[in-house]
Amino acid sequence: MSTAEVVAQRSAVLPAPAPATAPALATVPLASMSKPPSALSGPSSTSTTTTTTTTTTTATATVDRIPVPFASSRPKRVRSPGLNRDEKQGRTPKQRQRSFTKTMEPPVLSFYGEKPVPLPSRFGHLKRRLAAGHEPALEASWGRLLAALREEIKHIERGGTDLIPSIDFNDIGNSISVSDFSERVKRYGIGVVRSVVAESDAETWVSETKKYLETKHEFKPPPAQDPTCFDFFWSPCQVRARAHPKVLQAQRFAMSIWDTTDDDRLATRFPICYADRIRIDTNTTSDLNVGNGTNLEDALPPATSSTLIAQVDNGSLERWEVDGYGRSGCYDAIWKGEWEKYNPWDPTGRIHATTDLYNGAGACSMFRMFQGILALTTVEPGMVRLLPSPKLSTAYFLLRPLFSPKTPAPEKRDASAEEWQAYLDPSNWALEKEQTTIIHGAVPGHAQRVTDTWHPHLQLNSSLIAPPTLRPGDYIVWHPDQAYVFDKPPPSLSMLVYTPAAPLTQTNALFLARQRKAFLRGHPGPDFDSTGSGLGSEAPHTGRLDEKDIEAVGGQEGLQAMGLAPWVIDKALVEESKAPTPTEEKENGNGALSQGISNGRAEGKISATEADLAREANIILFPDRFDFWMPSRMGTPSIDNGSKGKEKEIKAEQAA
Incomplete structure (x- = not known):
């Protein structure tokens, strides 16, 4: 059976045509087919969320229309031309922008x-x-x-x-x-x-x-x-x-x-x-x-x-x-x-x-x-x-x-x-x-x-x-x-x-x-x-x-400080954790920090905890940097940026 015969057979059992006020064949603009259903039907009357008004740009050229043969025969509600919601509320285009939902005002x-x-x-x-x-x-x-x-x-x-x-x-x-x-x-x-x-x-x-x-x-x-x-x-x-x-x-x-x-x-x-x-x-x-x-x-x-x-x-x-x-x-x-x-x-x-x-x-x-x-x-x-x-x-x-x-x-x-x-x-x-x-x-x-x-x-x-x-x-x-x-x-x-x-x-x-x-x-x-x-x-x-x-x-x-560059830690400057001396405890208690001494630590030296935190931060902020997490020869994670390249240089020097 041909396609035309199938269509004719189905049309024979369709209900009688609707009154003149409701066309038998609904037409839909092609431009509307790309819109989501919510854009075609309008916001739900039961929705409790705030609706944001957006501006849609449409083409001015003639739009072809395609027939929809199996559209509902129920009379279609035709909206009379009138004011939209923004015009009814007297909102200007400036006021239609999304309202500021975050406020710093306390209760x-x-x-x-x-x-x-x-x-x-x-x-x-x-x-x-x-x-x-x-x-x-x-x-x-x-x-x-x-x-x-x-x-x-x-x-x-x-x-x-x-x-x-x-x-x-x-x-x-x-x-x-x-x-x-x-x-x-x-x-x-x-x-x-x-x-x-x-x-x-x-x-x-x-x-x-x-x-x-x-x-x-x-x-x-x-x-x-x-x-x-x-x-x-x-x-x-x-x-x-x-x-x-x-x-x-x-x-x-x-x-x-x-x-x-x-x-x-x-x-x-x-x-x-x-x-x-x-x-x-x-x-x-x-x-x-x-x-x-x-x-x-x-x-x-x-x-x-x-x-x-x-x-x-x-x-x-x-x-x-x-x-x-x-x-x-x-x-x-x-x-x-x-x-x-x-x-x-x-x-x-x-x-x-x-x-x-x-x-x-x-x-x-x-x-x-x-x-x-x-x-x-x-x-x-x-x-x-x-x-x-x-x-x-x-x-x-x-x-x-x-x-x-x-x-x-x-x-x-x-x-x-x-x-x-x-x-x-x-x-x-x-x-x-x-x-x-x-x-x-x-x-x-x-x-x-x-x-x-x-x-x-x-x-x-x-x-x-x-x-x-x-x-x-x-x-x-x-x-x-x-x-x-x-x-x-x-x-x-x-x-x-x-x-x-x-x-x-x-x-x-x-x-x-x-x-x-x-x-x-x-x-x-x-x-x-x-x-x-x-x-x-x-x-x-x-x-x-x-x-x-x-x-x-x-x-x-x-x-x-802004997370835009990794921390570079020289392993030679990393100190092992040790119990502080009485002098260091006194300095720590006073909160002393100069450009040479930091919490009883010699200038330039950093603790193993600080080095480990820098490594973790680098992993978090720069996960695509391969050498931040790759295990080193000693079986511990690499700490500094470019450590892989440094290891190659060391091997080259040893070979020479």
Whole structure:
């Protein structure tokens, strides 16, 4: 039977033709055949996801139509011409672009409201588990902690800005200057390294960055509660600062203050970059037009303007979570009621901690040993304030959710001093028998907040102090558990670059691989836009620096810090692990690091752990480099780049 006869036979049993309003043969444009079904039928009415409007380019030539003989005979719904969804909502083509789904704004009720937000029930179980078996010790330690805090606050009030040590960059090789600086940093958690970048270079970077920002027409405005923090990641000053050899040396010096050992799986001699944002505060007299027209005081709700709120980076709930900092027992001494034994400078419990369990917007997932800011303009005291007590303040805000007052706080802030003293007295506080689900200042996906309402014993109005005046090129660092706040706007243009100090670790190398891709593509840092769609892209922007610019600023070390070049380790410089001598232990305790001595190690020598970490990082970042993982003649993995070629040279020399 021929094809024509088959078609005729099937047509004979088809239903009667539909009315004239529904043609018997449906026609479909050829151009539409290439579209996915969703594009032909429109978005589903039951979909709960946001629909993104896209622009489709179609050819203007005549389109052939093909018959569809077995189309449904049901009358086809014909849409009358009219306004589409965008036109109905009055959206312009500019407004039809994908909305910014990632916001840095914290939940207002949790951080600025009168009462903290209760969390899911599992957090009540979590708090009970932390206290289980240690109840008497915790109650006793809480009393000791409040007494120590009372004296600590008095000490901070007396010392003020003078408590924060400073050291000139040229003196970081002076053992006497380093010893005093390191001791005070470990006591107060804050330090300033002067003249890391020349003032002339800082001025050039500011000028270059102003031009970069003013010519970028599409960018996400800063969040309402922090209108001076902009979501730029690859501006000229940021890229140059991260690769600058003196900045990397200052970071290496700062990280040496920690109580590290050769067995710790981190390498402070290999600082790596973290793509953070840029802080620009523009006064009305400034000529920089970047779009922020509000200040912090205007942005906060009027009912909460009297509440002082400080921030602690590197996670919030993660500090209580088993899968967060609990994985390596970072705060175990505190949970056991022995906060005096807690060492905030021991990195062991932090190397493998997960600081971002909830994929929060802007929540750091890299291990940072210091938060840091490089000043590119003069910063007068008061713009930023910090709490110089890394040990006591951390123990307090961790234990605070386990305790509650027997008598609530006075209703009025201007209540008598006797009323407030009675409220703050240790006898008025007790370990909760039935732990609530509240963890004060902590919610999933956001940084830890410390407030004068929920953490009254910290007395933030008195304990937050301003660092000394920062000149262009100065670098200030503070402990990652330290509370800080930006509150006083400067009188003129202020530009600060977030430049935290992070060591090389296995997890940091994995993060660096993602960050390198973001840099090459011009995308936001991985922690700030995990979807790749929320904050836009700097890729098309003119003036964006590339690998050649990084190499021009920082050479191979600058490229390595960005994951753009492998670490080259000479096997002859690798030392075997050995027990430190008393002299070395003393040097380690003081955090000494000069250009000749590093943790008691001779200049140029590196530990076997550091060499192994460099090898692992090279495998992660450059898996296509054959000689990084190929076993050597001795049966151990090769460490340095080009080792295979060196072995050939050795064999050739031996043969000769």
